[in-house]
Amino acid sequence: MVLETNGRVCYNTGIEETERDMERTKIGVFDSGLGGLTVLNEICRYNDGLDIIYFGDTARVPYGSRSPETIARYAEQDVRFLLAQGVEAIVIACGTVSATCIDLLRSRYRIPILGVIEPAASEAVRMTKTGHIGVLGTKATVQSGAYAKEIGRVSEGKRVTGVACPLFVPLIENGFVEDDPITLLTVERYLAPIRNTDIDTLILGCTHYPFLTNAIGAFLPGVRLLNIGTALAQKLSHAIPLQKNDAPSDVAYYVSDDDASFRSIANARLDAIPAGVVQKINIESY
Amino acid sequence: MVLETNGRVCYNTGIEETERDMERTKIGVFDSGLGGLTVLNEICRYNDGLDIIYFGDTARVPYGSRSPETIARYAEQDVRFLLAQGVEAIVIACGTVSATCIDLLRSRYRIPILGVIEPAASEAVRMTKTGHIGVLGTKATVQSGAYAKEIGRVSEGKRVTGVACPLFVPLIENGFVEDDPITLLTVERYLAPIRNTDIDTLILGCTHYPFLTNAIGAFLPGVRLLNIGTALAQKLSHAIPLQKNDAPSDVAYYVSDDDASFRSIANARLDAIPAGVVQKINIESY
Numbered sequence: 001m002v003l004e005t006n007g008r009v010c011y012n013t014g015i016e017e018t019e020r021d022m023e024r025t026k027i028g029v030f031d032s033g034l035g036g037l038t039v040l041n042e043i044c045r046y047n048d049g050l051d052i053i054y055f056g057d058t059a060r061v062p063y064g065s066r067s068p069e070t071i072a073r074y075a076e077q078d079v080r081f082l083l084a085q086g087v088e089a090i091v092i093a094c095g096t097v098s099a100t101c102i103d104l105l106r107s108r109y110r111i112p113i114l115g116v117i118e119p120a121a122s123e124a125v126r127m128t129k130t131g132h133i134g135v136l137g138t139k140a141t142v143q144s145g146a147y148a149k150e151i152g153r154v155s156e157g158k159r160v161t162g163v164a165c166p167l168f169v170p171l172i173e174n175g176f177v178e179d180d181p182i183t184l185l186t187v188e189r190y191l192a193p194i195r196n197t198d199i200d201t202l203i204l205g206c207t208h209y210p211f212l213t214n215a216i217g218a219f220l221p222g223v224r225l226l227n228i229g230t231a232l233a234q235k236l237s238h239a240i241p242l243q244k245n246d247a248p249s250d251v252a253y254y255v256s257d258d259d260a261s262f263r264s265i266a267n268a269r270l271d272a273i274p275a276g277v278v279q280k281i282n283i284e285s286y
Numbered sequence: 287m288v289l290e291t292n293g294r295v296c297y298n299t300g301i302e303e304t305e306r307d308m309e310r311t312k313i314g315v316f317d318s319g320l321g322g323l324t325v326l327n328e329i330c331r332y333n334d335g336l337d338i339i340y341f342g343d344t345a346r347v348p349y350g351s352r353s354p355e356t357i358a359r360y361a362e363q364d365v366r367f368l369l370a371q372g373v374e375a376i377v378i379a380c381g382t383v384s385a386t387c388i389d390l391l392r393s394r395y396r397i398p399i400l401g402v403i404e405p406a407a408s409e410a411v412r413m414t415k416t417g418h419i420g421v422l423g424t425k426a427t428v429q430s431g432a433y434a435k436e437i438g439r440v441s442e443g444k445r446v447t448g449v450a451c452p453l454f455v456p457l458i459e460n461g462f463v464e465d466d467p468i469t470l471l472t473v474e475r476y477l478a479p480i481r482n483t484d485i486d487t488l489i490l491g492c493t494h495y496p497f498l499t500n501a502i503g504a505f506l507p508g509v510r511l512l513n514i515g516t517a518l519a520q521k522l523s524h525a526i527p528l529q530k531n532d533a534p535s536d537v538a539y540y541v542s543d544d545d546a547s548f549r550s551i552a553n554a555r556l557d558a559i560p561a562g563v564v565q566k567i568n569i570e571s572y
Contacts, residue, residue: 059356060346065459070345070543167468170456173351182453182475185468257356284570 025243026051028082029091032074033061033173035208036093037270039116039229040251043091045272046233049244052251053085057283059256062169063096064138064206071140072101079109080286081254089240092116095206095228096138099146112240119231119239120203121150125158127224128201132159134194134223136216137205139164147205161199165190169208178215187215195220204228251276256283311529312337314368315377318360319347319459321494322379323556325402325515326537329377331558332519335530338537339371343569345542348455350382350424350492357426358387365395366572367540375526378402381492381514382424385432398526405517405525406489407436411444413510414487418445420480420509422502423491425450433491447485451476455494464501473501481506490514537562542569 029040033056040054055078057063063071075097082090089112092098092105098115106113124133124147135147141164148160167186176183194202203226204210210227217225236242253276315326319342326340341364343349349357361383368376375398378384378391384401392399410419410433421433427450434446453472462469480488489512490496496513503511522528539562 059352066345067544166460167456167462170453170460174452174456176453182468182471185471189468258353 023243024049024051024245025089025241026053026085026087027089027091027240027242028053028055028079028085028087029093030055030057030078030082030097031092031094031207032056032063032096033058035095035169035172035206037273038207038210038227039091039093039232041270041272042227042229042233043236044249044251044274046230047236047242047244048249049247050242050249052249053082053087053254054251055081055254055256055281055283057256058258059283061173062138063094064140064169065166066140068100068140068144071096072104074283075101075105076108077283077286079105079113081281081283083109083111084286085252087111089114089242091232091236091240093207093229093232096140099137099141099144099205114232114236114239116205116207116228116232117146117150119235120205120226120228121147122154122235123231124201124203124226125151125155127226128158130198130200131157132161132198132200134199134202135160135162135205136165136168136190136202136209137162138169139166141205147203161194161197162205163190163194165206165209168212169206172208172211178212183212184215184219187212187219191216191219199223201226248274250274253278254281255279256281309529310335310337310531311375311527312339312371312373313375313377313526313528314339314341314365314371314373315379316341316343316361316364316368316383317378317380317493318342318349318382319344321381321455321458321492323559324493324496324513325377325379325518327556327558328513328515328519329522330535330537330560332516333522333528333530334535335533336528336535338535339368339373339540340537341367341540341542341567341569343542344544345569347459348424349380350426350455351452352426354386354426354430357382358390360569361387361391362394363569363572365391365399367567367569369395369397370572371538373397375400375528377518377522377526379493379515379518382426385423385427385430385491400518400522400525402491402493402514402518403432403436405521406491406512406514407433408440408521409517410487410489410512411437411441413512414444416484416486417443418447418484418486420485420488421446421448421491422451422454422476422488422495423448424455425452427491433489447480447483448491449476449480451492451495454498455492458494458497464498469498470501470505473498473505477502477505485509487512534560536560539564540567541565542567
């Protein structure tokens, strides 16, 4: 069944179509896997009344250890899949993609595209008192220097120290939660160089890392941790023209590989994201 | 330059073509990434006089946490890439692919295909005195039960206990070597359930795991560890009809993503594999 309203074509996917649905902006949100669910959680916490398509590229996760060329190729396929679902704006819920190829994506696709770097950089500048900001990220994110560039663009004189934490994503995806001794030892290993420095604000620059908030916070007392999903969600309506209503947001979930951990983490750890069917698609065909 | 001899077409790739090259069997070896280099190392240790094409799917590593359907799709593309290079036989240097889809590959491609399960199962049966064999592997490998099936096929009455160790591959790929406290703690966590049992033979059922031989051996004193690459290499000439000569084997390396760790691990840790140029290809086009 196809319904046409206001020049938009809405495909009925089995969800009851009502007048309110047709007024809502449909946005696409994507990540390499389940990390982006932390961003989705914040989007839904701060934004009612949206229609959201979420895609997690679970068949090719992780992105953060791959080359910039490969990350860009994967990200373009992710964007094309979301465009094929009729989205009107895209949120990159992946620190690595936001850091390495948002400019490329914006130059090729003429719809609003928002990444996690810009909102997080502005918020970190607002938060810091010492002027020294830390950034945790994947290898690709830290090597890109994207947070430092954006912080430099919005504010002069800030110092930025990046720390690559490549084992955090596999730890989280394999169920090593944040009170696990192996996880605590890894947190200690990566963060020891920035402990007892004048860093007072730490950007958790990968969307997986909010799952380690307590462990990181305990190791760095007095440092304020910045959830990039929260920063993005709070600025979403300023960055993207949104048509919303007062009903809860709806989410349709897509993945490129069937992954039980996707469902279990989505269900167990994130309290604001709505229930929804998870469908598998072949991302290589986009 | 193209040379034709004995009905075979040999493309001159810059390596000097001599009479001996044209008599040698060209075999393809593939893995999800750099783990397969441990198998290649053993193949070259036990087999002079081969022309080898090695492919590491570094753009989509790891395979072991993906679904059987996705692993099979990736493995078919890997095989098609090697066939396009003119290989006459294929070695699956990946525990996960060998465990989950070798039958599918053999049914679709009519050249000899050898995986790591069969040689390792025979060797483990030969080695065990207690009749209780342990198998370490990825989630996909352990869930497949492939080692237990093959051991049951070649010998009655053996007990097989599988242990999934999904964090081993990320640890190795991120440089957490085997005397690192984080690695030792992870070895202890995964292997504690099989310590002080009557397991006397342990199959390192993923081609990455030989990088952890010392750590695993220290935690399980008295248990004999089986390198699946060695088992395969020693039986290669029985399983596949090979034309060899006395010169060292040559290897041409291909990867799907440029990965510095591929080169550094290949150079630093494996003493029998030959030098060679590493070329990047787009595996999704196969």
